[in-house]
Each structure stands twice: as C-alpha cells, then as structure tokens.
Amino acid sequence: MNTPALTAITVNDIGEYIRHQSCDRRFYLKVHYDREVRPLPFFDRLLNTLEPVLSQVGKDREDQWEKELTDNGFRDLAAGLLKGKHDDVTWQDFAAELAKLPPGMPAYARQVRVQADLGAFAVSGLIDFVLVKWNADRPRLWLVECKASRRDRTYHRIQVALYRMLLQRMLVGRAVLIGGVVIPADSIECMIARIDEDRNTNQSILTLPALDLTSEEADIERLLDVGGRLDRAVALPLGDIGYRLDTKCDGCIYNVHCLTESARQRRPELLGIEPVSARLLHAAGLKTLDDLAQPAVFPPPAVEALLRNPGFDENLKLLEVRAKARRHTLPAVGSPAPAEEHDVASIPNTGVGHLPAHEGDNGRLLRVYLAVDYDYSENRIGALSAHVTRSDGRLHTRFVDTAGRWEPDPELLVTVPYVRKSLRNRG
Ligand code: SF4
Known part of the structure; x- marks a missing residue:
C-alpha cells in the first residue's frame, strides 16, 4: 500500500505560524498557496513592501556576526561549496568538510540546508550559522539562529529547536565526524543571537549560552504529529477553519486574502470576534453581518438557544451596532444602506469616560x-x-x-x- 505523500513545509512556515498566534488559517493558506492565494487578482502587488527591507537589515546583521567569527580565527567551511547562484550549502557537503577539519581549528558555515520528515510533514530549513567550537581537544557543534530583534520571542526558539530536530533525524544511523572525533547527535547545542537592547549592537555570537529547548521540542512533536493540529488543519476546507482578525493580522502577508474574502462573504469575523463565537453564530443562522445587523423581531429558537449557551460570551445587541457600522464600509448589496447607518456608531451603555473635562x-x-x-x-x-x-x-x-x-x-x-x-x- 502506498503511503500518502507528506506535506512539504519549511521551518519558517512553523515560525510564522507561531508568530501569528497559531493562526491555522495562515498555515493553511501557506500550504495551499497555489490553490487559494495565487488566483486572487493583484495579490502579489498588495504584498508588504517592508519585507525586502527587513530581510536586507537581517542580512546586514548576519554579515556583522560572520565578521566576528572570522576576526576570531573561524574558518569558513562553506567558502568552496557555494555553486553559482545558490547561497546555501547542503548538510551532506558541509559534513564532508567537517571531516577534513584539522583538530583545534574553529569553523563555521552560513545557510546550511537541513531536511527531514517530522510527523505528517516533510520539513526543510536553512540554519543561519553552524559553528564548530573546541573545548580542549573536544569539538562541539552549535546551531545559531540570528534575529535582527531585541526581544526573546517564542518563535525564535521554535525555529532553532526545529533545526536541531531535523539534523538529529538526518543523523540517525550516521555519526558526525569532526577532525577525527565523533560527535553524538544528542550533544548538538542551540543558541539565538539577537540585538543587545541596551547597546543597540549585535550580541556576541561567541559568548551566548546554550538553550534548553526540551519543552519547545515536545510542543513541536505534538504540533506536527500525524493527526495533530496542523495535519488536521491542512485537510479541512478553508471555510471550516476558524480565524480571528485582530492586531496580529497587521503584519501578515495574507491579510489581503482574509480581509477581502471576509468582506466578499460579509462574514461576522470582520468584527474581530473569537472563532468559537463566529462558529456559534453561524450554527444559529447568523451567518453574515447583515443577519447580525437586522435581527428578527422574534428571535428563532436557534438564536434563543445561542443566548442561553454558556460558551457564547458576545452581546447580540452590541454585535448588531458593530455589524451596522462595519457593513457600512462594504459595498452595499441589493438596496442601499439605510440612511441612519454610518461608518462610526456610538456603543450604548458604556458609562462615563475617564477623560477629564477640558x-x-x-x-x-x-x-x-x-x-x-x-x-x-x-x-x-x-x-x-x-x-x-x-x-x-x-x-x-x-x-x-x-x-x-x-x-x-x-x-x-x-x-x-x-x-x-x-x-x-x-x-
Ligand atoms: S490575516 Fe490574520 S486571520 Fe488571516 S491568515 Fe493572517 S493572521 Fe490569520
């Protein structure tokens, strides 16, 4: 019996998923990009122009980290491996260079490609730096994730943990040989190099401590497992995946998809409500902004039941006000919008404001x-x-x-x- 092909993803895809507060819809759109996103007219013209700038800033920082290594006598093992336009090296090529390294010589390579199967996914990634550091006559491998960021973020740690997991999968049954010394796969260290918040300069890549990533690796195992959350999400139809439009969407390249499609379908998600509330509204027959903005005088039994549902913590009266204001920003469907509706509406019963009198x-x-x-x-x-x-x-x-x-x-x-x-x- 043929085993089903694994879904191909990158370490960045997982990192971005975590960065966007575990948005399943984002992951789905990334995996099914050709089917769901590419056909959108003018999608590529709406992509964030900030991305190339941020990417260049990140590369400049990495160049500074590389200079720190070469200034301290580290040998670039990738120098002779870069072919043509490719600026990354495979782990296999890098490992061959490692075996030839003279004892005691510190070394590094940038952009080392690793690839392995994890759970339901075929995952690949580019490690920013792989370092060989020597302690007396014992070499040690360090995987470094570089970030042009001042803050410790969960997705940074997830990314570097993933690199180590991929590498360990690749090394099953094989040993890493450095200058004639065998390195066990479970002794590979990970670190993250960032920008020092106080001095606004790169942290020293040579003095950073090794990270304990045990809990991140356990989370990744669960996330990528067959039948796990991401495996289930990619198999669903897009319309069945809950999502919430909020501040995290500001920096998401798919917001032009989510906002326009939600507007086209006049979905209640445009009000920024929780996915569970949107699902309960849908089940009660309140499927669009128009359904919310024009409630029936005598609510049907499904809506009555919704109001008694302890899992539903929205206020329908409030949603009605917000739906009227939100739908006023959308193209009118059928008859023009009622004259008493506007883009902005005051929310009733919010009490007295805290701003002092002029x-x-x-x-x-x-x-x-x-x-x-x-x-x-x-x-x-x-x-x-x-x-x-x-x-x-x-x-x-x-x-x-x-x-x-x-x-x-x-x-x-x-x-x-x-x-x-x-x-x-x-x-
Ligand atoms: S715009 Fe928001 S809801 Fe849509 S995919 Fe991105 S993070 Fe998710």
Whole structure:
C-alpha cells in the first residue's frame, strides 16, 4: 500500500505560524498557496513592501556576526561549496568538510540546508550559522539562529529547536565526524543571537549560552504529529477553519486574502470576534453581518438557544451596532444602506469616560496629541511629534475635496464654538 505523500513545509512556515498566534488559517493558506492565494487578482502587488527591507537589515546583521567569527580565527567551511547562484550549502557537503577539519581549528558555515520528515510533514530549513567550537581537544557543534530583534520571542526558539530536530533525524544511523572525533547527535547545542537592547549592537555570537529547548521540542512533536493540529488543519476546507482578525493580522502577508474574502462573504469575523463565537453564530443562522445587523423581531429558537449557551460570551445587541457600522464600509448589496447607518456608531451603555473635562476648577486642561513614527527596519521609534494645546477648541481633522478626491486636510484646525481656526503660523 502506498503511503500518502507528506506535506512539504519549511521551518519558517512553523515560525510564522507561531508568530501569528497559531493562526491555522495562515498555515493553511501557506500550504495551499497555489490553490487559494495565487488566483486572487493583484495579490502579489498588495504584498508588504517592508519585507525586502527587513530581510536586507537581517542580512546586514548576519554579515556583522560572520565578521566576528572570522576576526576570531573561524574558518569558513562553506567558502568552496557555494555553486553559482545558490547561497546555501547542503548538510551532506558541509559534513564532508567537517571531516577534513584539522583538530583545534574553529569553523563555521552560513545557510546550511537541513531536511527531514517530522510527523505528517516533510520539513526543510536553512540554519543561519553552524559553528564548530573546541573545548580542549573536544569539538562541539552549535546551531545559531540570528534575529535582527531585541526581544526573546517564542518563535525564535521554535525555529532553532526545529533545526536541531531535523539534523538529529538526518543523523540517525550516521555519526558526525569532526577532525577525527565523533560527535553524538544528542550533544548538538542551540543558541539565538539577537540585538543587545541596551547597546543597540549585535550580541556576541561567541559568548551566548546554550538553550534548553526540551519543552519547545515536545510542543513541536505534538504540533506536527500525524493527526495533530496542523495535519488536521491542512485537510479541512478553508471555510471550516476558524480565524480571528485582530492586531496580529497587521503584519501578515495574507491579510489581503482574509480581509477581502471576509468582506466578499460579509462574514461576522470582520468584527474581530473569537472563532468559537463566529462558529456559534453561524450554527444559529447568523451567518453574515447583515443577519447580525437586522435581527428578527422574534428571535428563532436557534438564536434563543445561542443566548442561553454558556460558551457564547458576545452581546447580540452590541454585535448588531458593530455589524451596522462595519457593513457600512462594504459595498452595499441589493438596496442601499439605510440612511441612519454610518461608518462610526456610538456603543450604548458604556458609562462615563475617564477623560477629564477640558475646563476644570484648576483652569483649562493642557492636552498633548502625540504622533509616533515607528522604524520597522530597526524596530524602534524613529520620530515623535506632538501638538500641545491649552486652547478651548477641539482639534479638527477634516477631509477636503482635492480634484474630485476626498483626502485628509494637512492643515491643523481647531474648532471653538461656532468658529473654526487654522493653527498655521502659530507658535
Ligand atoms: S490575516 Fe490574520 S486571520 Fe488571516 S491568515 Fe493572517 S493572521 Fe490569520
């Protein structure tokens, strides 16, 4: 009997899955890219233009780490292995060079390709650096994941743990030989090199400690197992995979798929609700924003049952208000949207706000309106600008008609009762 072909994925796919809060839909879209994503018109033109910039920043950092190694006498074992346009080396070629390494010589290779079957998946990946460090006459292998990041993130550790698991699978029944010394597969160390938060420079790749990745490896085993969460997710139809549109989607390349498809189907997920709530709404017959925005005067039994379901913690009245506002941003279906619906709606019964009054016993409030420009390539704030005012007016951000297009007015305005004043040329 033929065994079914394993699904081919990369270590990055798992890392990105974890980074996006274990979004099954993201993993599904990556695996079924040709079928689900590529046919979307203009998809590639909507891809995030920041990605190549971030990728170049990461490469520049890796060059600095490589310089640290060569400055400390490490030999580049991949130098003679790079062929033509390929800038990665296979583990097998690298292992052949390792065997020829003279005792006591520290060495490294960049972009070493590893590949093995893990559970239901055929996984491949590129290890940023493989180092050979010597302790007296004992060599040790270190796998290094480099990140142009200042924070310790779970997906960094998952990635480097995956590299080690792949390598250990590849080494079953084979030994790594370095300068005539046999290295057991279970003695390979892992580390992650990042940017030092205090000094904004690369951490030293030579002094970082080895990581204990026991729990990450157990999680990976479960995740990739036959019949595990990811194996089940890729076998489902796309419409059956729950998803939540929230802040994690800002940095996801598939948001142009999820947002447009959700809009086309007018799905309640556009309200950012939990997947379980969306599923319960669907089961109760509330399948679209329109169903939520126009509830029946006498709710059908399925909706009555939904309200009694302890697993459903949304407020239908509130969802109705939000659905009306959200669907107003979508193209109208059939008849035009009712005149009383707008893109923005006030939420009833939210109590009194915590913002202090503009005028109080101690005089008028000093207000600061802050704009933050974030530099994504360096992962830090690039500029702060503030509008500081004690005026009795309110800042007014309006749109103006520019050659037939409504655009934000760059001029700063305040509205005082019955008068609108420009702030141009005021200190
Ligand atoms: S946009 Fe959000 S919901 Fe869609 S795949 Fe990406 S992370 Fe998941």
